[in-house]
Amino acid sequence: MSFRNSQSSPGISLARLLLASTLIVTGGWRLWRAYEGVAISGPDLGFSVAELVLGVLVAAAWRLPVTAMLAAVLVLAEAALAHPFWSARGAAAGTHLLQFMKDAGLAGGFLLVALTSSGRRR
Numbered sequence: 001m002s003f004r005n006s007q008s009s010p011g012i013s014l015a016r017l018l019l020a021s022t023l024i025v026t027g028g029w030r031l032w033r034a035y036e037g038v039a040i041s042g043p044d045l046g047f048s049v050a051e052l053v054l055g056v057l058v059a060a061a062w063r064l065p066v067t068a069m070l071a072a073v074l075v076l077a078e079a080a081l082a083h084p085f086w087s088a089r090g091a092a093a094g095t096h097l098l099q100f101m102k103d104a105g106l107a108g109g110f111l112l113v114a115l116t117s118s119g120r121r122r
Contacts, residue, residue: 012116016058019109023055023071047078058113068114072107079103 030048034040040048054074057067083103085096 015109016061016064016113019071019106019113020055020059022106023051023075024059025055027051027053027055043081047074050074051078058110061117064117065114068110068117072110072114075103075107075110079107 027048030040030044031052034045051074054067054071058064058071079100083096083100085093085100088096
């Protein structure tokens with residue numbers, strides 16, 4: 001069985017949509033909060049826009065190898081910037097480590113999608 005040809009599998013599609021939903025909800029939530037007047041830094045705003053756009057593109061399976069790979073890189077970059085467990089102390093170190101590893105797992109999921117997709121536009 002070739003994983004590259006299994007893109008139309010309902011299970012694979014569900015997994016892709018669940019991964020994409022993390023970016024859509026996270027990016028959309030931050031953008032909505034900024035719209036409501038909550039202060040958000042320039043880099044956070046940029047990450048939020050990128051998350052929302054990449055999440056929608058991955059959900060739509062548009063140029064999936066590229067968009068999923070970009071999503072993996074984005075999630076890892078954000079994890080490194082937002083959760084520096086290596087420099088935290090006390091309870092914060094554990095919290096940052098758990099959040100970093102959650103993001104690393106998401107990045108792994110996006111990497112798996114990128115490496116197993118056919119590259120065809122849906």
